[in-house]
Amino acid sequence: MPKRKLTLTISADVLEKAKKKARDTGLSLSRIVENALDYFSEPKVYCFSCGYKFSARETNICPKCGWYKCPKCGACACTLGDEGTRVAFYMRKTLMEIFSSSDV
Ligand SMILES: [Zn+2]
Ligand SMILES: [Zn+2]
DSSP, X not given: OOOOOOOOOOOHHHXXXXXXXXXXXXXXXXXXXXXXXXXXXXXXXXXXXXXOEEEGGGSOBOTXXXXXXXXXXXXXXXXXXXXXXXXHHHHHHHHHHHHTSSOO
């Protein structure tokens, strides 16, 4: 893939903390931003029932629970118990906050 330069303007505090953590963990900010943007433009998730990784594009959303249906086994949040549903809900809430979008 050809690489292209991207100029961003973000909070100085966030940038400093991110640079430090990236340095400590041996990652580049370019790589982190690239992964985040890749996920943002085409979310890929793991089925919480069978573990199959699939793209949001290749499946439908369950009208009942609002989760992606696994194209392999057909599971969605409807198949989880109360505790499982709660875990999934808060994991997703984290993603929604990171990406400022409910389409994640
Ligand atoms: Zn599945
Ligand atoms: Zn469902």
